[in-house]
Amino acid sequence: MMKTVILDEPGHYSLIDRDKPTPKAGEALVKVHRVGICGTDLHAFSGNQPFFEYPRVLGHELGVEVIEVNGDNPKGLQPGDKCSVEPYMFNPDSYASQAGLTNACESMQVLGVHSDGGMSEYICVPANKLHKSDKLNFDQLALVETLCIGAHAVERANPRVGENVLVIGAGPIDLGAMQFAQAEGARVIAMDINDERLSFCRETLGISASVNALANDLEDQLRHICDGNLPTVIIDATGNKRSMENTFKLAGHGCRIVFLGLFIGEVQFDDPSFHRKELTLMASRNALPETFTKVIKAIEEGRLDTSSWVTQRMQLGDVPEVFASVPGQAGQIKAVIEVSN
Structure with missing residues (x-):
């Protein structure tokens, strides 16, 4: 038994x-x-x-x-x-x-x-x-799937070196997305409603820019961070209707939006703005077998630190x-x- x-x-x-x-x-x-x-x-x-x-x-x-x-x-x-x-x-x-x-x-x-x-x-x-893995402990192995979810979202977004990537949410899946976006050479901006989580992003992950999602001037803050522009990649893992619908307003022209979280309901957006910006909207679901191999190797080599x-x-x-x-x-x-x- x-x-x-x-x-x-x-x-x-x-x-x-x-x-x-x-x-x-x-x-x-x-x-x-x-x-x-x-x-x-x-x-x-x-x-x-x-x-x-x-x-x-x-x-x-x-x-x-x-x-x-x-x-x-x-x-x-x-x-x-x-x-x-x-x-x-x-x-x-x-x-x-x-x-x-x-x-x-x-x-x-x-x-x-x-x-x-x-x-x-x-x-x-x-x-x-x-x-x-011959190197990872059981804590690390239990975190692999979470990291794979975030890694696959980054694979979907395919950020370029120097591109401004806004990751909305600072939970474990989002943290993985931030780290893999950084590994691609992107400039990552963390957004959350929890200042402690944002501090963790800055102090532990080395994320240089962060924004509290409850601020009244989100667009102004993002333009300041992005040298007058808005992000051209947004990954939203919140599963929150309001947050997901707001991504269309925070997206720069040509932005790729990846919905990593989901909720029971419908997402609405302004179609003329969607077309004017020529946005790309993608879902990200689970991960691929090869993503597990990639994530395990990254932890084993010390490129991803999950110790805290x-x-x-x-x-x-x-x-x-x-x-x-x-x-x-x-x-x-x-x-x-x-x-x-």
Whole structure:
């Protein structure tokens, strides 16, 4: 038997005992050590997550240890290997997957969202979804998926060297987007409503420019930062209708807008302004397998430092009582669940 935390309904977790799973052919049995808590989990807890059904075992940002692999083992995994989990289960025969867009597969199933995830002592996953690292610890491995989401948004935006990139939101996904945009040589501007998070961006990530989204003169501040212009790349990960609609006003001519967050509803914008600026609007969903490889390598080489990201920890058995406190933590960057030492 093993311990599992299940979200029965919005606002209510239960700690239960389940049978330890047995891997099917092509699957690996892994021991879960860390589970990162992200906006998807918080929205599911509050009842505001699209594409979601209850009850559900959450958890898709995972740092795990290989216990055994049954059958096909394309990556040569061995017991004891430390891995990050690529939680996106796609149909390789779908049109999108055949086109290389596995992250946008029509029949996408995400662990912890469409199927049960990692808030459990053990889970089984396809062996080819495990990304091994001999250097990273379980905290770092649990952060990889978050970083991949931000990295993929930057891949979508394709910023040029010296281009002004506005990243709206300063949560973990946004921080990853900021760091990868910096790596492309872009000039990054952080925007959030939380001054502590903006301080973290400046002091820890080295972001030189930041703006509080509650300011009354956002456009003037951005023009001052951008030498009289407005940003030509905007990445919005807020999932907030007002923020997302406001991006069209803050966008410079020729701007590429990437919506990384989502909400249940419709986005509206002024069509003449959209055409006059010749804006490009893109969605960014999940990440590609090669993005995991890129992110792990960047952390291993020290180009991404996540050492100060984890600001709250909880034990698996404490989740039903403690989880509701996550959004209210002052200075919160990332909360993780410690399932095993």
